[in-house]
Amino acid sequence: MYDCSNICEDLMKIKPVVSRPVKIAVIGAGNRADKYLEYARRYPGRLQLVAVVELNELRRRAMADRFGLPEDRRYVNYDDFFADRVEADMVLVSTPENAHFDPAIKAIDAGYHLLLEKPIAQRLDECREIARRARERGVRVGVCHVLRYHPYFAKIRELVASGEFGRIVSVNHIASVGLDRATHSYVRGIFRRVREANPILLAKCCHDIDFLLWLTRSRCSKLSSFGSLQWFRAENAPAGAGERCLDCKIEPQCPFSARDLYYVRRDWVASFDVPEGMTLDDAILEELRTGLFGRCVYRCDNDVVDRQLLSMEMDDAVVVSLSMEMFSNDDFRRTHIWMTGGEIDGDERTLRVRKFRGGYERTYDFSDIAGQSFHAGADLYLIDDFIQALYDPDHVFLTSIEDSIESHRICYEAERSRRTGETIRMDE
Numbered sequence: 001m002y003d004c005s006n007i008c009e010d011l012m013k014i015k016p017v018v019s020r021p022v023k024i025a026v027i028g029a030g031n032r033a034d035k036y037l038e039y040a041r042r043y044p045g046r047l048q049l050v051a052v053v054e055l056n057e058l059r060r061r062a063m064a065d066r067f068g069l070p071e072d073r074r075y076v077n078y079d080d081f082f083a084d085r086v087e088a089d090m091v092l093v094s095t096p097e098n099a100h101f102d103p104a105i106k107a108i109d110a111g112y113h114l115l116l117e118k119p120i121a122q123r124l125d126e127c128r129e130i131a132r133r134a135r136e137r138g139v140r141v142g143v144c145h146v147l148r149y150h151p152y153f154a155k156i157r158e159l160v161a162s163g164e165f166g167r168i169v170s171v172n173h174i175a176s177v178g179l180d181r182a183t184h185s186y187v188r189g190i191f192r193r194v195r196e197a198n199p200i201l202l203a204k205c206c207h208d209i210d211f212l213l214w215l216t217r218s219r220c221s222k223l224s225s226f227g228s229l230q231w232f233r234a235e236n237a238p239a240g241a242g243e244r245c246l247d248c249k250i251e252p253q254c255p256f257s258a259r260d261l262y263y264v265r266r267d268w269v270a271s272f273d274v275p276e277g278m279t280l281d282d283a284i285l286e287e288l289r290t291g292l293f294g295r296c297v298y299r300c301d302n303d304v305v306d307r308q309l310l311s312m313e314m315d316d317a318v319v320v321s322l323s324m325e326m327f328s329n330d331d332f333r334r335t336h337i338w339m340t341g342g343e344i345d346g347d348e349r350t351l352r353v354r355k356f357r358g359g360y361e362r363t364y365d366f367s368d369i370a371g372q373s374f375h376a377g378a379d380l381y382l383i384d385d386f387i388q389a390l391y392d393p394d395h396v397f398l399t400s401i402e403d404s405i406e407s408h409r410i411c412y413e414a415e416r417s418r419r420t421g422e423t424i425r426m427d428e
């Protein structure tokens, strides 16, 4: 067994040479922005926050205070920020999924380099428009596909690309969302509705599809997809289920209890704002009494599917299957790659490689970094890579918008296939 726990540290040692900190403005100072700004906290000589745009006053103040921003660099509205022509090199757009296109286009038109949270936009023509405008304006656009920077996923890619195991024949990839993440994000929370967010394949699995394209290095020629919202619907509410977990008779037995998730286990509470004068306990109880997250899972206004399959045939005849599963305690990904000379399989903790001839077998141990914060450092490597790309025009940023558009196209077409029951030919 090969210990891989030091891979993160090794990756962070390779630093771009910068003559001054890159100036970043953030639009949408929520959970993701906070993760990426850890880079500015650790390396102030490389990245400097110069403005924040955020609707929510608590979050705006928290981020601005942490970085000592003056009052006139704290914005509620991004149009005011663009009107001020703030001196910055790049803008991070990390607003919710239905609010990417407009600020992204405005950032590009203002001449800022753009780091954009996934998904790029809600429609394929909007994704393409962002890429086109960026080319015209000569600015860089990166999309935050963090799996490409994750040591475990990067290792899989490296092993496949080494050619030691021959060519890929087929791939099976399971994205286990896990019940807690599923009920928090896709049943009660901000990704629960297609119109305000996106189909779940785009919202959750565009990373997986991006990884599968990156891994196979081929294009999808044909796909079909299946799935529906089967379980989290009103007609499945058991007898005695209340409107909210706090007033529910069967809450003590319910595996989807919000009271158990937030109040007892204290999981997924980072997105709850704690106003001044309140404790986290108060904030959780208030949320359970009146907020989105206290609702019974059978009585929400969710419409995204609760499991989905995607089958793809690639243009080099490789076949790929992706399965998005919510009904699982696992909150990680499993991948099995069958190749002409051997096979590779892993679950983010261990990665096993075997060759058919000669009994060669090797196992890599990623258990120390699995579940580590910042996606095991990937969030920070991504920022590092983007900074390097801004300093060096020849540097190829790993998650370009062009690659990302291809994975998004698959997501939009998979949704069409799921809805119509058709197999989609991607060249049509």
Ligand SMILES: NC(=O)c1ccc[n+]([C@@H]2O[C@H](COP(=O)([O-])OP(=O)(O)OC[C@H]3O[C@@H](n4cnc5c(N)ncnc54)[C@H](O)[C@@H]3O)[C@@H](O)[C@H]2O)c1
Pocket (backbone or CB within 6 Å): 027, 028, 029, 030, 031, 032, 033, 053, 054, 055, 056, 059, 076, 077, 078, 094, 095, 096, 097, 099, 117, 118, 119, 144, 145, 146, 190, 203, 271
């Ligand atoms: N790359 C990843 O691994 C990853 C993981 C989770 C989420 N995401 C994506 O990141 C994006 C943000 O997700 P999050 O989890 O940070 O959400 P979040 O809700 O924590 O943060 C979004 C913030 O944007 C603010 N906001 C909304 N509209 C705004 C506007 N018009 N102007 C300024 N601020 C506005 C909200 O008040 C909120 O604070 C989403 O697109 C999501 O899909 C990416």
